[in-house]
Amino acid sequence: MTHPVGPKSRLWPQRQGRGGGVPAPLLVPALLGVAFLVLPLLGLLVRAPWSDLGPQLARPGVGEALRLSLVSATLATVVSLLLGVPLAWVLARSQVRGRSVLRALVTVPLVLPPVVGGVALFLVLGRQGIIGRWLFEATGFSLPFTTAAVVVAETFVAMPFLVISVEGALRAADARFEDAAATLGADRWTTFRRVTLPLVAPGIAAGAVLCWARALGEFGATITFAGNFPGTTQTMPLAVYLTLQRDPEAAIVLSLVLLGVSLATLLLLRDRWLGRGAVT
Amino acid sequence: MKRLVAGALLLVLAGCGVDDGRSIETDGELGGTLTVFAAASLTDVFTDLGDQLESEHPGLDVQFNFAGSSALATQVTQGAPADVLASADEEQLDAVADLGAGDPAVFAENTLVIAVPAGNPADVRGLADLADAGKSIALCAAEVPCGAAAARVFDAAGLTPAPDTLEQDVRAALTKVQLGEVDAALVYATDVAAAGSAVEAIEVPEAADVVNRYPLMVLERAPNPLAARAFVDLVRSDTGRQALADAGFRLP
Numbered sequence: 001m002t003h004p005v006g007p008k009s010r011l012w013p014q015r016q017g018r019g020g021g022v023p024a025p026l027l028v029p030a031l032l033g034v035a036f037l038v039l040p041l042l043g044l045l046v047r048a049p050w051s052d053l054g055p056q057l058a059r060p061g062v063g064e065a066l067r068l069s070l071v072s073a074t075l076a077t078v079v080s081l082l083l084g085v086p087l088a089w090v091l092a093r094s095q096v097r098g099r100s101v102l103r104a105l106v107t108v109p110l111v112l113p114p115v116v117g118g119v120a121l122f123l124v125l126g127r128q129g130i131i132g133r134w135l136f137e138a139t140g141f142s143l144p145f146t147t148a149a150v151v152v153a154e155t156f157v158a159m160p161f162l163v164i165s166v167e168g169a170l171r172a173a174d175a176r177f178e179d180a181a182a183t184l185g186a187d188r189w190t191t192f193r194r195v196t197l198p199l200v201a202p203g204i205a206a207g208a209v210l211c212w213a214r215a216l217g218e219f220g221a222t223i224t225f226a227g228n229f230p231g232t233t234q235t236m237p238l239a240v241y242l243t244l245q246r247d248p249e250a251a252i253v254l255s256l257v258l259l260g261v262s263l264a265t266l267l268l269l270r271d272r273w274l275g276r277g278a279v280t
Numbered sequence: 281m282k283r284l285v286a287g288a289l290l291l292v293l294a295g296c297g298v299d300d301g302r303s304i305e306t307d308g309e310l311g312g313t314l315t316v317f318a319a320a321s322l323t324d325v326f327t328d329l330g331d332q333l334e335s336e337h338p339g340l341d342v343q344f345n346f347a348g349s350s351a352l353a354t355q356v357t358q359g360a361p362a363d364v365l366a367s368a369d370e371e372q373l374d375a376v377a378d379l380g381a382g383d384p385a386v387f388a389e390n391t392l393v394i395a396v397p398a399g400n401p402a403d404v405r406g407l408a409d410l411a412d413a414g415k416s417i418a419l420c421a422a423e424v425p426c427g428a429a430a431a432r433v434f435d436a437a438g439l440t441p442a443p444d445t446l447e448q449d450v451r452a453a454l455t456k457v458q459l460g461e462v463d464a465a466l467v468y469a470t471d472v473a474a475a476g477s478a479v480e481a482i483e484v485p486e487a488a489d490v491v492n493r494y495p496l497m498v499l500e501r502a503p504n505p506l507a508a509r510a511f512v513d514l515v516r517s518d519t520g521r522q523a524l525a526d527a528g529f530r531l532p
Contacts, residue, residue: 119459127416128460144461145416145444224452227445228421234446241448245350245423 041259048256049249056253061230061239065254066261069235072147073215076154080162080211085204088166089192103167110160117156118224125152125225149226150233154215161214162207169203170196209266216262311339314507315361317352318344319368319494321390321470325527326366329514333507340507348449349373349425356499363508366496366515369425373495381502384495387515388529390468391491392429394482395457395475402463407433407486410464413442418453418465421446426453429490430466437486454479468492473528493532 022030049056056062090096091103109117125132127142136142143149177199181191197204219237226233228242236258244251314333318326323346330342345352345362349369356362356376365380366387367373373384396404402415410417411434419441420427427446434441444462447453453465458478472481496515498508514520521531 119455122459122461126459126461142416223448224455227418227456228447229443229445238448242421242423242446245421245448 044252044256044259047249048252052249053253056250057257059250061234062254062257064231065234065236065239066257068147068150068231068233069216069237069258070261070265072150072154072235073158073212073218075151076158076215077162077208077212079151079155080159080215081204081208084159084162084207084211085166088163088170088207089196091163092167092170093196106163107160109157110164114157114218114220114222115224118153118221121149121153121156121221121225125149144225145227145229145233147226147232150222150235153221153225154218157218157221158211158215162204162211165207165210166200166204169200169207172203173199209269213262213266216258309339310337310507310510312504312507313341313343314363314504314511315343315345316364316366316511317356317360317362318346318364318366319349319352320346321368321468322346322366322494324474325523325529326515328523329511329520332519333511333514337507337510342507342511361501361503362499363502363504364496364498364511366494368492368494370493370495373497377497379499379501380497381500381505382497384497385516386493386532387496387520388494388524389491389532390470390494390529391484392426392433392466392487393469393472393484395454395465395467395472395479396463396482397457397460398478398480400480400482401460404464404482406482407437407439407484410434410441410443410466411439415442415463416461417441417443418445418447418456418462419443420450420453420466421448424449425492426450426466426468429492432490433466433484433487436489468528469530470528473526491530494529 087106091099091106096102112120122129122132122144124130125135125143127133127136127144132143143152173196177195178191181195182188186194217237218235219241222233222235223238223241228234228238236254240251240254240258243254310333314330316326316330323344326344326346330344334340334342345355345360347355349367349372352365352367353372353376356365356379365373365376367384368390370386377384394404394407394410396402402409404410404415409415410419419430422428422431426449430441445456447456447465450467450471453462454467454471454475456462457465457467458475464482466484469481472479496512498505498512502508515524525531
């Protein structure tokens with residue numbers, strides 16, 4: 001059940017082995033696309049002060065910022081999975097009225113400049129915010145400028161990526177498997193757990209990766225809502241930005257560290273959980 | 281004598297050499313385009329002064345590029361076609377001083393004050409309250425100019441601040457005061473003046489010696505040197521000084 005084989009995959013199995021080459025109308029733009037995406041990275045690599053690498057990495061705060069980045073991005077992805085997968089199911093499968101409006105609302109954080117997102121979070125969850133004010137008065141707890149605020153800001157910005165991915169996977173999945181499960185007497189919750197989830201697992205994994213990557217690079221909402229304090233809320237992108245003000249070369253080193261760690265993590269996960277040939 | 285000849289030659293060159301329509305003069309009247317590069321904190325004052333100069337000289341078009349002082353210095357070094365450069369940072373201007381026609385002169389000063397939300401809910405009275413861990417405090421990060429200035433103020437006062445966040449620029453620190461999310465922030469007097477009634481300023485006597493000085497100069501390769509000179513004169517005139525004082529600047 002973990003590897004459902006749809007009719008399509010049975011039709012096209014030999015295709016990958018054929019060495020037919022890529023047609024020119026696809027090859028040229030594809031190469032341009034690669035160049036466009038990779039050249040800036042190359043620029044970073046060329047300009048990086050490699051001899052300085054050791055001292056820069058050993059600077060106080062770098063390890064802390066990296067750890068905080070990884071932890072908060074992972075927590076944000078977990079929260080996004082817990083809330084986002086059910087939300088994607090509602091958008092793709094349910095008959096709730098106003099789904100298209102709901103979908104548009106859910107994608108708002110995608111178009112909102114993250115700094116504005118941070119201010120919006122203040123207005124709801126800040127010490128003077130609609131909900132935050134009540135929380136502060138009742139418990140004396142104020143969310144901004146805490147590590148939890150970093151996770152909240154990252155989740156706000158990154159969850160839509162997961163929702164959109166999973167919704168797409170749900171729409172593309174063959175609903176007949178779910179119908180078959182229903183005719184065999186499974187209720188909707190069982191069908192979701194035993195049929196739908198395994199069916200769209202690669203889509204969920206792809207969405208989670210996208211979400212994690214976005215959360216890891218998050219800057220605007222984080223520095224606005226969570227502020228910037230080493231050890232508590234200063235993630236790598238914040239450290240990179242502030243270092244850039246004084247020492248551009250050190251900022252390049254920090255960017256490469258973040259890049260290296262995130263690429264290594266993604267490759268490792270891909271091998272470990274997604275298996276070869278999985279959709280990512 | 282040599283100098284006189286060189287000067288005359290320069291005048292002739294200036295008169296006939298420029299043919300791109302940027303510095304067309306009609307009967308001694310200023311015209312063409314004047315490009316002013318200025319620190320972001322000068323946005324309001326300089327925009328008003330530019331409007332005034334344009335209304336006095338209908339043929340003149342004043343264009344501004346407001347940005348951080350280090351970005352401005354980089355742009356000028358890279359050959360951006362600016363006439364006037366006004367920086368919020370003497371060090372940044374030193375880096376491009378050899379591109380100026382004449383020495384830069386300081387025309388305004390900015391000091392740090394404590395900004396609190398309207399009504400001062402946390403009852404902040406002075407710098408010592410910013411060392412109180414029980415209060416929610418925003419400071420600028422040490423990497424940006426306002427943070428470096430703040431560090432000097434705390435050093436001079438012998439205090440260790442207790443910030444909850446180190447902001448990436450002075451406006452970000454001020455935003456958190458405006459939203460009431462922090463009890464106080466150390467920002468420039470001009471930022472509080474621009475923020476309106478949502479923010480109140482508390483003077484900091486300890487900050488009196490930590491002053492940001494704003495130098496101004498006409499660039500040597502100014503495409504429109506006459507208009508550039510006129511703008512600098514306006515900034516240094518009584519009108520200009522009044523506008524700067526109204527915006528919270530101190531005058532040297």
